[in-house]
Amino acid sequence: MVPGDDAILSHLRRGALEYCVLALLRDGEAYGLDIGARLGGDGVLLGGEGTLYPLLSRLRRQGLVETSWRESTAGPPRRYYSLTVEGSQALDRFTSVWRRYRDAVDSALKGSL
């Protein structure tokens, strides 16, 4: 049986999504819904938004992100997420491991063509 696109994506996402969230925060804090919109636009990185907030919550418990409440121009205050020093280090480490992983996969795929 050939696995469908969704099954393949779901496997690949498993280890990468949390680092994509950290990467989105590298340039500054972001609001939860905004992170969801930036990640979830094409359905590649994020299957459904239902996973995102629990994931953010876990990253917070792990000390990789921190949150602060900000007043918004309209409506109630919003919770903003930003990287901690540890989160930033975790992201750097993932980035270097990911490059090695990606290169290895790419060269294996090219080799099989």
Next chain:
Amino acid sequence: MTDSRILSPEAATLVDRYLDDLARMLAGVDPTDRADALGSVREHVDDALDELDGPVTPRDVADVLRRLGAPEDVAHDLLERGIVTSNLAAPDESHAARPGDGVATTALVLGVVAVLLPVLGLVPGVAALVLARRARRLGTAHEGRRIVALVLGVVAIVVGLLVLAGFATTFAFWTDGGSQSGEVATVAALVTAPPAVS
């Protein structure tokens, strides 16, 4: 926390039903993880509804919930990614066939054979031990069989060695001691002698 909008009863029911469904799907999950996941999903819903202009309609709520994904998909995703951890001892894992299963079963059979054959059982006993160790290295869902095989193997080896030692002692006794000690000859005579007829 955010000052959530006041929802119409109909819209509030939709949200509550969604969260109840999700809570049910996460029934076997660590309570802290579960509360955390449910709380954060509710916060997401509140945030998304706060973004909207004008009164929140049931359709708005349905849209937000659709973007979250079906409760079973969200629960599955959360478990699969390890965002929440299951309280139950991963049932899929323990029942799934593992590479060492056949080896564990063979080890058990050899263990049983070993115990049934007093001295010859040394060979299958050692084999059962070797295979039980190999099954552990390969990983097996039949941990019970592996452990029983290990125990039977050890028992067979110990009993086999004791019996061998017994034979050896008896043999030494007959060859060495028999010629020197009158007692042995007496005992032997008593044992082998036909019953005295009075």
